[in-house]
Each structure stands twice: as structure tokens, then as C-alpha cells.
Amino acid sequence: MVAVSENTVATEGASLRVKDVTKVFAARDSTAERMLALDAMSFAVAPGELVSIIGPSGCGKSTLLRLIGGLDFPTSGELYVGTEAITGPSSERGLVFQDPCLFPWLTVRRNIQAGLVALGVLREKRSEVNYFLRLVGLEGFADVYPHHLSGGMAQRVALARALITHPKILLLDEPLGALDAFTRMRMQDEVLDLWQARLTTTLLVTHDIDEAIYMSRRILIMTPRPGRVERSIEVDLPRPRDRSSAEFLDLRSEILKLFTSPVS
Ligand SMILES: Nc1ncnc2c1ncn2[C@@H]1O[C@H](COP(=O)(O)OP(=O)(O)OP(=O)(O)O)[C@@H](O)[C@H]1O
Ligand SMILES: [Mg+2]
Secondary structure (H helix, E strand, O other), X not given: OOOOOOOOOOOOOOOEEEEEEEEEEEOOOOOOXXXXXXXXXXXXXXXXXEEEEEOOOOOOHHHXXXXXXXXXXXXXXXXXXXXXXXXXXXXXXXXXXXXXXXXXXXXXXXXXXXXXXHHOOHHHHHHHHHHHHHHOOOHHHOXXXXXXXXXXXXXXXXXXXXXXXXXXXXXXXXXXXXXXXXXXXXXXXXXXXXXXXXXXXXXXXXXXXXXXXXXXXXXXXXXXXXXXXXXXXXXXXXXXXXXXXXXXXXXXXXXXXXXXXXXX
């Protein structure tokens, strides 16, 4: 069980600011000239905050995370980590996708240390690899190859790989979406433990309203495409959160109503 106190841990996270970000894609078919994915989207995340993003399929959640990750560029608008504009990928921003995307030819240890190798700092940071193997509970699996891992274990490797470079921002795009309900609930606690250990600023994209309420301090609800922030909802419940408490269920039905009420 996690007992998270957000005020007593030194924060590794940085603030994030998304300002009037618009993203237009060339249309994938010939029926339209262009496709507006994000429309002047703006929001800010405080250092160490864990914010969930929920919204209908195709509203631009992955597009947004790719822009913050520096894997793509906005058509207009600006993105900042702290006071620095995002201009490309950086080890300061760790990404984890629904598919853990491990290197199948590398052992668990080598997958986790890949970021340190890329930065040329493996020699001095080697002890961190053992620390992160322990942190995600895989010290007994260091020499195993990915095809021997369960979905939950593979996702823990992906998390350790993203965290080992001590990112200031962690971007999670439905990282638990492919897991069964029980593994998923256990992994939610594990992700919360990891977050608690460093207070990395975390953006979690999820389709699961319960997951968003259970994990985050704040939930951003996006409009259907073109994506913008429709609502920002504070989750002011004590941790560890009780998924069956009246307050939890009230918030859940309030959010569900936003998705089921007819469009005005
Ligand atoms: N490279 C691209 N070229 C053209 N259109 C794209 C591209 N990437 C995304 N899109 C379109 O932009 C819109 C937003 O896509 P995105 O993947 O960000 O949605 P999403 O909110 O992550 O959806 P889901 O919940 O299904 O993962 C979609 O209509 C998608 O088809
Ligand atoms: Mg997506």
C-alpha cells in the first residue's frame, strides 16, 4: 500500500507549460486537406504534480505527449519545461507507451541501462542500474530476455528504463492499458511508489476514469478532436485512495456524466 506524502520528498520534477499549442496534420486520405488535432491547447503542471489526461479516442492525447516528448513539433504555440522551450527529445523527458517497446535482443539489465549508454555515463552510473532493478522488483530477472517476461514485468522494465536518467517529466501514454485488471491495479500502486520516491512531474494518459481518480492530483478532460482542455478537476482525496469510498464514487459519476451528457 502506498502512503504518499507529496510535501516531504525532494522534488525531481520540473514545471511544464503548454501554451496555445495547435497541431495540424496533413490528412491521411484525400477527402480533406488538413486535420486539426490540437486547437490552441493550454495548461500548466506544477513541479512534482501527477496529472491524468482523459478524453475520447482520437482527441489528440498521444499527439500532445509526442509534442512534449519533443518527438514532433507544434504547428503553432509553445511548450516549456521550467523556463526552457522544448525543441526536441531529451533524457529530461521520459516516455512510456502502452507497448513497452523493449529491445528484444537485450537482457532486462541492458534494456534498463540503455539510456545511460546513450548518454555515455554508464561507467559512473552503473550502481543506479541495480538500484532501479530493485525499485521495480526485477533484481532476480536482470539476465532474462524480454520474451520471458509477463506484460506487467515488461512494463516495469520500460518504467525503470524511462526513470534511470532521472527525467524531470515522465510521460505515460496508457502504460497499463494492455494489462489485466488485477495486474493493472498492482501496477498503479507501483507507479505511485515510483512517483513518490522522486516526485517526478508525471502526465498520465488513460482511458480508465478509476485509474485517473486513484492516481492523480488533477485530471484534465479533453474535448473531442480538435483537442483542448475542457475541464480541470482537482482530486482532493487522501492517499491511499479507497476505490469504493463515497467520495471516489461521486467523483467517478461526475466525470462519467461529462462523457455521457448530450453535446450542447
Ligand atoms: N502522423 C499523423 N498524420 C496524420 N494524422 C495523425 C497523425 N498522428 C495522429 N493523427 C490524427 O490526429 C488525431 C489525434 O490522434 P492521437 O493519436 O493523438 O489521438 P489519441 O487521443 O491519442 O487517441 P487514442 O485514445 O485512440 O489513443 C487523430 O484523428 C489521428 O488520426
Ligand atoms: Mg493515443
